Amino acid sequence: MKHSAIVLSLIALVSGCAGTAEQTDAVATANLEPRSGSQVRGTVTFTQVGADIVRVSGEISGHTKGPKGFHVHDKGDCSDAQAMSAGGHFNPGKHKHGGPYEPQRHAGDLGNINFNDSGVAKFSFVVGGISVSSNADGVIGRAVVVHAAADDLKTDPTGNSGGRVACGAIR
Numbered sequence: 230m231k232h233s234a235i236v237l238s239l240i241a242l243v244s245g246c247a248g249t250a251e252q253t254d255a256v257a258t259a260n261l262e263p264r265s266g267s268q269v270r271g272t273v274t275f276t277q278v279g280a281d282i283v284r285v286s287g288e289i290s291g292h293t294k295g296p297k298g299f300h301v302h303d304k305g306d307c308s309d310a311q312a313m314s315a316g317g318h319f320n321p322g323k324h325k326h327g328g329p330y331e332p333q334r335h336a337g338d339l340g341n342i343n344f345n346d347s348g349v350a351k352f353s354f355v356v357g358g359i360s361v362s363s364n365a366d367g368v369i370g371r372a373v374v375v376h377a378a379a380d381d382l383k384t385d386p387t388g389n390s391g392g393r394v395a396c397g398a399i400r
Contacts, residue, residue, distance in 0.1 A: 254278060255361035259373045259397035261289060264312040267394035271350075273373050275399065277361040283368070285339060286353035289375060289395065292344045298376030298390025301337030301359065305370045307396035315372040315396055317386060321365050322358075328382035329356050336366060338388070341380050368399045 255277040261270050271289030278284045303316035318326065319337030327334030336358045342350040363369045375395040380388035 257361050257369050257399050259399045261373065261375060261395040261397035262307065263291070263394065264307070264310060264396050265377070265392045265394050267291065267377075269375055269395035271395070273397065273399075275359075275361050275368050278355060281357050281360070282355050283357075283359050283361055284353060284355050288349065288351045289342065289344075290347075290349045292348050292350065292375065292394065294344050294346055294348065296341035296343050296379040297350070297394075298378065298380035298388050299339045299342045300335075300374050300376070300380075300388075300390075301339065301368050301399070302372045302374050302396075303337070305372050305398035305400075307372055307398055312372070312374055312393035312396035315374055315393070319359075319368070319371050320386075326383065326385040326388050329354075331382075334358070335386075337371070338380075338382075340382060342375070371399050372396050373399055 257275045259273045263269050268291035273287035276284045301319040303319050306314040308314050318335040320335040324333045329338055329340040342352045344350045360367045374393050377391035377394050380390040
């Protein structure tokens with residue numbers, strides 16, 4: 230009888246874990262289009278992976294080699310030729326600019342993505358302070374922007390990352 234109770238407990242545990250793994254996470258996507266005369270384009274996906282953790286993943290091509298600033302901007306409007314219609318960095322907490330893992334930073338400060346010799350950046354990382362929602366901390370309805378230069382992770386408000394070379398509304 231004792232053996233049966235252990236087996237039933239293990240079955241319940243495994244069933245509970247399987248049910249958790251099958252839950253659907255909130256997902257939003259941005260299709261980036263060139264801006265400022267560039268050829269930079271790609272897709273970025275935001276996936277809620279925890280109560281306050283989001284996985285940011287994607288592939289972007291057409292840029293020069295090296296690290297480039299990568300941010301969520303306040304408005305989901307990429308209509309301007311230089312993407313200025315996307316507004317400033319998403320910053321609901323009114324913090325100073327910083328790196329993606331600094332305790333005080335803009336919610337949209339995602340740091341840099343690195344482009345290889347072929348001008349392609351493939352990335353996947355997690356970040357806190359945002360959600361895949363339309364709540365106050367949510368990225369849905371905002372824009373993701375790739376910049377011309379590396380983000381220095383400190384200069385307020387932009388990280389000294391140069392012009393906006395690609396923009397996509399997050400849906």
